């Protein structure tokens with residue numbers, strides 16, 4: 001078991017990179033703590049597989065270091081790293097029995113047969129494969145084959161970490177949740193560091209305690225599923241997490257009647273004085289405002305803080321409804337409970353200040369005391 005540290009890591013497939021877009025992994029420093037269950041979540045092409053292959057040693061990074069428990073492993077071959085990797089498609093030997101497939105990694109390193117037998121039976125028991133041990137792998141279903149792949153990762157005692165690269169892609173939907181639960185159970189039992197790559201937010205949040213959201217070769221936020229939902233620190237996280245994703249609109253900081261205001265179209269958006277002061281100090285005239293559909297309040301009648309908007313349409317999704325409305329010419333969404341009635345035509349919506357997030361250059365403007373203290377310390381150190 002090990003912690004995995006990526007230190008100033010970067011990777012490019014281009015011979016002479018000149019710009020950030022030439023990098024599949026843009027410089028990143030990141031730590032996966034020992035024993036954690038993590039997900040690496042992001043859209044196709046953002047660099048997830050590249051990152052996993054660098055950790056397992058299948059790929060040599062262009063820059064930076066990979067450390068296991070603080071020790072540099074860049075020079076170690078994949079088989080010397082004690083990392084198990086489970087791929088999208090099960091990697092097993094069809095002509096061998098399930099037992100021999102599971103025994104293979106142990107026979108390779110010369111473990112005595114009696115030890116192999118007990119270890120294979122132990123892992124088969126956990127994976128519910130005990131009654132399949134004598135079968136040839138060829139006849140197994142896709143989910144059973146993937147379980148054998150996982151089992152091959154688990155039989156070795158000295159495995160530092162298991163990396164899963166979209167392991168449930170070929171599994172039938174009704175079996176996915178079963179395998180996901182199995183993985184969670186295995187994590188609890190073995191206390192192994194696990195990194196699970198997926199582009200599916202549901203898969204990520206049911207498996208992982210903490211999720212790294214990846215976008216354009218960078219980890220833009222690392223947090224619990226709840227943190228990613230309630231406090232996205234990058235607009236991509238707001239957009240990618242949630243169903244539907246966060247609403248965004250561009251607003252400007254304007255001085256009206258000697259007071260700074262955040263303005264969108266004809267409306268003033270309510271934010272705290274501390275936020276207005278912070279934006280002014282940053283010299284940010286244009287910002288993005290983000291609010292999750294779940295946090296938009298919908299009212300039947302006029303209300304002090306509420307804006308008059310036009311209902312566009314309502315989608316009934318069985319257990320909840322999605323209301324689409326037009327606010328100052330822009331389409332936005334609110335998520336409502338199934339029993340909430342929505343009148344047609346004009347309605348009123350409000351955006352609670354607590355859930356109204358402000359972004360500058362795609363990053364959240366954080367006005368908590370600790371965030372401001374860090375910024376000020378950085379400004380002082382730059383000034384010196």
Ligand SMILES: Nc1ncnc2c1ncn2[C@@H]1O[C@H](COP(=O)(O)OP(=O)(O)OP(=O)(O)O)[C@@H](O)[C@H]1O
Nearest residue numbers: 013014024042043044045046047048049050051199
């Ligand atoms: N062998 C390669 N040679 C050149 N470019 C590559 C190679 N492998 C990946 N890339 C590029 O690097 C970027 C990151 O790819 P990567 O496969 O790591 O992303 P991913 O997030 O795992 O995507 P997916 O979910 O589709 O597998 C992409 O732009 C991809 O086209």
